[in-house]
Ligand SMILES: Nc1nc2c(ncn2[C@@H]2O[C@H](COP(=O)(O)OP(=O)(O)OP(=O)(O)O)[C@@H](O)[C@H]2O)c(=O)[nH]1
């Protein structure tokens with residue numbers, strides 16, 4: 001009975017299995033430099049593998065119209081690319097399954113509309129975002145200028161310091177000398193926004209899997225740390241400045 005149930009859920013695809021902490025894009029705008037999951041998180045995962053319920057984190061993707069938000073998500077979730085523009089109306093979402101350090105984990109990725117007329121619909125979905133991805137087009141510097149406003153709007157709907165922030169430049173395949181200068185500005189913006197910077201191409205797929213693996217690993221680890229804090233007894237310092245709670249024995 002148990003084995004037949006197991007076969008009802010298709011296995012997580014190989015490129016969604018994460019056991020080592022995925023690397024950042026550039027050390028100049030990076031949220032964390034470490035290369036391994038926290039030892040306590042790894043231990044907790046090993047001890048509870050096969051027994052924990054499904055974990056899920058909410059990701060919202062925001063930015064101007066036409067910057068390539070839907071294309072980025074479609075490349076990652078469906079491995080396709082459409083050169084024709086079809087505006088997102090309101091919001092849409094995809095769920096992507098991972099297995100991280102042996103634990104099943106889902107990212108719920110919300111794709112929002114960049115068009116002004118849909119903004120009030122989309123912003124209703126910002127709440128509870130563990131990850132905010134602000135997207136701009138590397139070939140259009142104005143879209144970078146607008147990312148701070150998009151971020152501000154998304155942050156307003158969330159608790160302070162509760163979300164990881166990413167700044168993502170799209171259409172890397174079209175990159176030229178001007179885009180390279182834009183990227184220097186983007187790295188400065190990312191630091192001001194306390195965001196991690198990435199540049200990707202939905203057309204060629206460059207950096208897309210690497211980027212979402214990084215998103216998944218950071219969000220997963222954060223959710224594990226929060227769970228450890230909730231379920232265990234006394235404070236212990238782990239890593240560099242991250243506090244988790246460990247079980248009190250007396
Ligand atoms: N060359 C190239 N074109 C891209 C890339 N990503 C997106 N595009 C094109 O840019 C246009 C806009 O892409 P979308 O993904 O629909 O943009 P969006 O941000 O979702 O737009 P809204 O839904 O209106 O907010 C489409 O014509 C895409 O084919 C890329 O990496 N490279």
Ligand SMILES: [Mg+2]
Pocket residue numbers: 069070071086087088111112113114
């Ligand atoms: Mg769209």
